[in-house]
Amino acid sequence: MTGAASQQQTETPLYGERAIDEAELICFDNPRPGRAYEVSIELPEFTCKxxxxxxxxxxxxxxxxxxxxxxxxxxxxxxxxxxxxDRSISHEEVSNRIVDDLVAACDPVWLQLEADFNPRGNVHTVVRVSHGTRQPC
Known part of the structure; x- marks a missing residue:
């Protein structure tokens, strides 16, 4: 890669960086609003500072x-x-903020987030935050 091309690449955010910088929670209409059901999502590569x-x-x-x-x-x-x-944020704050943002965006009947942090310094932290009342499915 030439010097000019390399310099341009470092000055211009990559498409993934731009997408992350512009990220917002997007929701769509529940296709089955009268039915109680659960959605499970696992995000195994979460990082913060x-x-x-x-x-x-x-x-x-x-x-x-x-x-x-x-x-x-x-x-x-x-x-x-x-x-x-790249955000400096505690385990407890980030877990609660994610739940707050999801509640504001999607208004779930019930939600639980478990943030299972890798051990560091021989300390393993798991933060659980919930919102609403779980309905039988």
Whole structure:
């Protein structure tokens, strides 16, 4: 790669970086609004930064929810979650913020997020946040 091409590539955000920067939670109408059902989504490559050390934190996010009027679009949640990769934020805050944003966007009947962070310094953290009342399916 020539020097000019290399310089241009580093100055211009890559398409994936642009998509993450522009990420927003997109929802669509629930195709079965009168039926109780659950959607499970696992996001195994979540990252953010520790607000105290600056070290990266890695987690598996497990989301289970019962849709209300809207269902979250999968690519949108992937990009939204990836937007945390360079943010300094605690395990507890990021877990609650994700739930707050999902509730605001989709208004689920019930939602639970489990953020299972990789051990660091011999400490393993799992944060569970829920919203609403789970209905029988």
């Amino acid at each position: 520790c607000p105290f050390s600056g070290y990266p934190d890695f987690a598996v996010l497990r989301l289970i929810y019962q849709p209300g009027p809207r269902v979250v679009e999968l690519k949108a949640i992937k990009l939204y979650v990836n937007s945390y990769r």
